[in-house]
Amino acid sequence: MSATSLPSPRSTQAALDQVMRTNVWRASERAVSRATTMATGHAMLDQELPNGGWPRSALVELLVQQHGIGEMQLLKPALAGLSRQQRVAFIQPPYLPHVMACRSWRLNEQNVLWLRPKSSADALWSAEQILKNGSCGAVVLWQSNVRPExxxxxxxxxxxxxxxxxxxxxxxAAADASVSPLRIALRPALGGVSVDIVKRKGPTCEAPIFVPLLDMPAGRQLEQDHHEAPRHRVLTTASIGSAVPALV
Structure with a gap:
């Protein structure tokens, strides 16, 4: 009866190294996974995000110094692409979404759903229901105070x-704990926004990233304070179960 041959130490180490390279994530490296991502449309930001873009099926937090500093400009490439084939839901935005501005951004306004629930609890419930039934390709939710639960x-x-x-x-809210795998802080900057990655899978991002937003002044047409009289047509609010809002 012949003895079973054992692998050499060299081949064992080579196999272990291969496993470490492909299946083990080190905290000093940006995470790479099988999760689906979508390019942000901003090359410098993509370079700092795990898998090179916005993660799908995950809660992403944008923490803004104040509304209207460029957060929607940052999302514009992603939202424009999604709206071509799928609905995009805006829940409790602080500004009125305008039809003409949507068109100038190449958003399909027929696929933009604007929900204006009466309370934060209703807004959170609305977001959950949309996520659970898969009726929209994207949800953008505005909230001031959100409990950990x-x-x-x-x-x-x-x-x-x-x-x-x-x-x-x-x-x-950047000082609060959060289950979100990606948290980004935004501050205004000349010609764009200053982006701090507060949390990501991987090493800490040591320095802010400047993301240029070339059409920032024109882009602010999309956002108008509720207290101001709208200068253009706006998307009407929709009930929770509505498919697509009508236009006025």
Whole structure:
């Protein structure tokens, strides 16, 4: 009876190295996974995000110093692409979405759903329902105060669907713990925005990233304070179960 041959130490080490290279994530490296991502449309930002873009099926937080500093400009390439084939839901935005501005951004306004629930609880519930039923390709939710339990519910709902989810919150929330795998702080900068990656899978991003937004002044047409009289047609608010809002 012949003895079973054993692999040499060299071949064993080579196999172990291959496993380490392909299947093990080191905290000093940006995470790479099988998760689906979409390019942000901003090359410098993509270079710093795991898998090179916005993650799908995950809660992504945008923490803004104030509304209207360029957060929608940052999302414009992604939203424009998604709206060609799928609905995009805006839930409790602080400004009125304008039809002409949507068109100038190449957003398909027929696929833009604007929800204006009466309370934060209703807004969070609306976002959960959209995520669970998969009726939209993307959800952008604005909230000032969100409890940790609500964040967990949103993240779980996002993980169960093929929808992109962005939660826009005040910059002060950066000091709070969050289950979100990607948290980005935004501050105004001349000609664009200054981006701090507060949390990502991988090493800490040591320095802010400047993201140029070339059409920033024109882009602010999309956002108008509720207290101002609209200068253009606006998308009408829709009920929770509506498919597509009518235009006025």
């Amino acid at each position: 609500s964040l967990r519910r949103l993240n779980l709902a996002a993980q169960s669907t093929d929808t992109w989810l962005w939660l826009i919150r005040p910059l002060a």
